[in-house]
Amino acid sequence: MGLMPISVRTIEDQMAAALTNFEARPSDISRFTYLSAVHHRHRRLYYKFVRENIVRALPIVYTPTVGDVVATYGLNFQHAESLFISIYDKGHIRDLMHNWTDHDVKAICVTDGGRVLGLGDMGANAMGISMGKMILYTALGAIPPTALMPVCLDVGTDNQSLLQDPLYVGARIPRVRGPEYEELVQEFMEEAVHCYGHDVFIHFEDFATPNALKFLAKYQHDYCCFNDDIQGTGATGLAAFVNVERITGRKLEDTIFVFAGAGSAALGIAQMLVIELETRGLSPEEAVKNIYLVDVNGLITCKSENVPDQAKIFVKDMEPIKELISVVEKLKPSVILGATGVAGIFDEKVLKTMAKNHERPAVFALSNPTSSSECTAEQAYTHTEGRVLFASGSPFPPVVINGKRFTPAQANNCLTFPGIALAAISAKARYLPNSVFSVASHELANNTTQEQLDAGTLFPAMSKAHEVAFNVGVALTEYLFDNHLSNVYPKPDNVCEYVKKTLYEFDYKSSLPATWCYPEEEALPEMKPMPKLKKDNEK
Known part of the structure; x- marks a missing residue:
């Protein structure tokens, strides 16, 4: 039709093109950005690339580059493929979960950014960590990406450099603590099982140590949850x-x-x-x-x-x-x-x-x-x-x-x-x-x-x-x-x-519908002629 080149690229051809583009990038953060673009436009290719090039790709999509991604999250933010729940959404988390594009969620990775790697309190920037974990769920665990939901509980941050950063994507308030914070987490847990079933897997990630220990003790035997x-x-x-x-x-x-x-x-x-x-x-x-x-x-x-x-x-x-x-x-x-x-x-x-x-x-x-x-x-x-x-x-x-x-x-x-x-x-x-x-x-x-x-x-x-x-x-x-x-x-x-x-x-699977054989027409048994229809004025 003239709207595409004449050649056809197999998945192997596309993998070779992706690897060439990946290696041509001058820095790890630019490699991460390139892979993010692939993820946005061609998910299956992305996961196959990470899986089959895991030694080279792991340091880019996970540690240590993910630390740089978190630190510069606002600078590189283009579009969200994750669920942000702020302290202002308290009482309405079910509505937010109903907005999620996939309804058969089986696993959630949730962070509040309280203690990210060795970087400390990173607030809403910590969504980069939840995304990284979900990527490896699929690339290594072969869990379908449509079953996964990365979540950030944005309860503010005490990181002054983020609060003063004009590109910061989160709530510009001091980190909320105490009953209001714990009620938000409780509502999140209750609405997760309400929307996706009591056996939805909830992965806690990068909560500050006291909160991580507290929530694990509180929820471990009542929910299908885990603290990485x-x-x-x-x-x-x-x-x-x-x-x-x-x-x-x-x-x-x-x-x-x-x-x-x-x-x-x-x-x-x-x-x-x-x-x-x-x-x-x-x-x-x-x-x-x-x-x-x-x-x-x-x-x-x-x-x-x-x-x-x-x-x-x-x-x-x-x-x-x-x-x-x-x-x-x-x-x-x-x-x-x-x-x-x-x-x-x-x-x-x-x-x-x-x-x-x-x-x-x-x-x-x-x-x-x-x-x-x-x-x-x-x-x-x-x-x-x-x-x-x-x-x-x-x-x-x-x-x-x-x-x-x-x-x-x-x-x-x-x-x-x-x-x-x-x-x-x-x-x-x-x-x-x-x-x-x-x-x-x-x-x-x-x-x-x-x-x-x-x-x-x-x-x-x-x-x-x-x-x-x-x-x-x-x-x-x-x-x-x-x-x-x-x-x-x-x-x-x-x-x-x-x-x-x-x-x-x-x-790839075939994009064509399944087909199967019917017997040839001449092989069908002889059929009697259709009866003639009577006209309305005939008895």
Whole structure:
């Protein structure tokens, strides 16, 4: 018709064009912008591109570039593909949900932007995080995008730079707290299940630690909900600890752990570790005996003030120690984990002390974005003579020490939360007890090959992230059915095949209607001639 070129591009041709355009962009933020444009005009191509180029695309659509996206959200905002619920919408959330374009929502990722990565309070800009999570639900978990709804509860912000930014997209008011805020969250939960069913999966993301812990305790057993910062991070961290045990042969029961940070991430991992130790037969007192927490004021002891309720089980009856290096020298931990958002606190002294005390020390620098990491991969390998078992929250390039190449593992929640969501949706889970995340941890650990363990790698390769998500999803779906946590009855004969039937198709289907054969006319049986119609005046 002259309105398009004569050539026809297959999906493979379009993938090649997308990759060429992606690589031609001069910066990561411009690559993100290009992919966002693809997402807007050609969703299936977008998800197929991210899925099949996950090693290259993950740092763009997720950490660390998503940190830059959040920081510059107002500058780059063009159109919304998400639901903004402001404090002014209190009492009318159902009306907003009825405005959503897709009515078969099965999963919601909600944030209030209270604590985003290492950036702090980012207000309505945090929608970039909810969008990023939903992208990986589809790209890795193969959950249809029409079943997903990213949400931001805009309750203001205390970030003065945002309030003074003329391009800020959110409410220009101080962050609302107290009863009014909690009533908004309660209304959101009630209207979500009213509009989409009681088994709609609700993923809490980047709430400030006190609120994250409070809402998890309040809603965990009454809604199908999950906090990625606590439970997703906990499951990912425990999987790493299980693999450290497999490599070193040192039982977790006999390992001394130091957690630098007492926020939702550190507490989530520490609590998941306690659950694991208790399932191995330890008493609650024995389970916490070798787990030490360090916050901004030093080691948490009986003399520490303002200790969060969830951290009180880890309080130790000993003299306070202020400096992290002094804690490491005194306790001699074989595992140290950072979730502080403070760059460089695992300095040369800390790393060399870890290496002096243990043949294979384990170091986890989990803070995002990369600029907030407790140490770099190069520092970790260099100061431990290449003996460290290392994992980070953001990706680092390979490191060469004395001619030996080390590939840092990434302790990325994208290895767990897409599979958790897939299982919750497939099984129509009633609620998700902590035991579910323990199952996810062990399944993730089991997806790390022996070859990877022999090389000191603690997690599966990111190129296999979609396979890991499916395996975690199937294992958890099986667990939900077997433990009467599913609203689906009876249990399918083949859970794996049952889950496969729910997955999103990344390739084109035929746009033509289905056709089938009719018998040829001459093959039809001989028919009698139609009777003649009588005229009105005939009897």
